[in-house]
Amino acid sequence: MLKDITIGQYYPGRSVIHRCDPRLKLIATIAYIVVLFVAANPLGIGLSLLLLAVLYRVAKIPGKLILRSLKPIVPIVIFTAVLNLFFVTGEGEPLVHFWVFNIYAEGVRYAILLAVRVCALIAGTSLLTYTTSPIVLTDAIENLLRPLNKVHFPVHELAMMMTIALRFIPTLIEETEKIMNAQKARGAMLDTGKFTQRIKALVPILIPLFISAFRRADELAMAMECRCYHGGEGRTRLKQLRFTATDGRCALVLALALAVIVSTRFFVPGLV
């Protein structure tokens, strides 16, 4: 069950998208999210989905993984969609009317648009984490945030913290599973019983987990100090980020595609 968590789950591959400069991918993902909100019309959203499908195809990521990344947000999507369905009011006659609720055509359209948009948003960001290993990604973040150093923002420290956090997510998940199995072997009931019982059943998992997380942090700090880690000052990298000609072409294609999607805003009536 824990294995379904897809945060920072890298799906190894050799596609163009995998090898692309992570800075480009990061910016493109942010641009994609913005476009999803700017091009808020059926054609725009449709084209955005098409673009995403093409990118997933190029990256050779199986469709199964997209569904898996969407699974955890299904309740949120349904909740917001239902809220919109009931609370967006439109002109004209309501489609359905009962008790205090009125459902308008606008509400239906808005709910569908919102659901699709949130799904596209998650699938889009998932593509970034599927094709970029977390370490490379934080490298890109550090690189992009470097100008903030000027205002004494601790960019390197932030990036290092993110790297460590991301690096230890799989380790902690593995650790949690081990502890869960150990307690299950002693008859722990983790997925049955009343809510309060389930919360109580978590204690034998959480205490050992916290203790081991602190122990790990301690050991890691010690290991880093032994290797003379002293922060970002004067630190060089083994792998330099390079923006290649291929990256340039990718950027151009993406920019064009996103521009086309945005332009739909001007000749297709929007919904918002």
Add this chain to the structure above:
Amino acid sequence: MSEIIRVEHLKYVYNPGMPDATTALDDVSFSVEEGDFVGIIGSTGSGKSTLISHFNGINRPTSGRVLVDGKDLWAPGADLRSFRFLVGLVMQYPEYQLFEETCARDIAYGPRNMGLDEAEIQRRVKEAAAFVGLSDELLEKSPFELSGGQKRRVAIAGVMAMQPRVLVLDEPAAGLDPEGRDTILGQIKAYHEKTGITVLLVSHSMEDIAKYANRVLVLHKAGIAMYDTVENVFARAQELLELGLSVPQVTQIFLKLRKMGLDIPTDVYTIPYAVKTIKKALAAKQAKGVE
């Protein structure tokens, strides 16, 4: 004696359908008689840990069946939890699972989950603590104040207190000093002799297996390479070496002696037996000399 564990064509795949899918076990079949002390050996990645977490339903076979006491763990409607009380599993580095305020309460966690009454729980805690040599004083301490070896003994007692019919231990002596090793393994052996329950012991050390087990299961590359009595397995010492496993030092000496042309058996794996064999060989030599 009856069969307590039966494994039929067991196959287990990690991350099926992903690019990093790996087959940890492939077509493994064997059975364990009640009351046996089985040593499980194999090099790193041979599937030892994966195999033993099938006996109480932590892992679900990708295909094949696992039967405990004649019942299929994954048959529809089977109560998995009842198997967990039947087969006690001590994982690798079990001291990391301790969580209670006192050792006594931690040992009581398993029995309490079984729904036993308080008097029975206390009786079992005392009994299990005695098996692993924990004093009453230690029982009232926090597990986090203890040394590594003591913590591990508390964790093992936590599984023993459930009084399973099969006790499975994954490298219970890993990372301990030689004295701690001998203490823990000796206590497990004594527990086996006293209660007569079945014990499955995973270990890297051939010496330990030779000393404590009566049957040996050798895993190699996700399959069973050998499964036989200790004598018969160590008689194939040469093959064990070819599988990348070590054999007890005394067996290695006998292998070398045999290579030097001496007519001696190679199924020697304990010191007392080695002494006996050497004496016999010497007597035979003297008899020949007399002729």
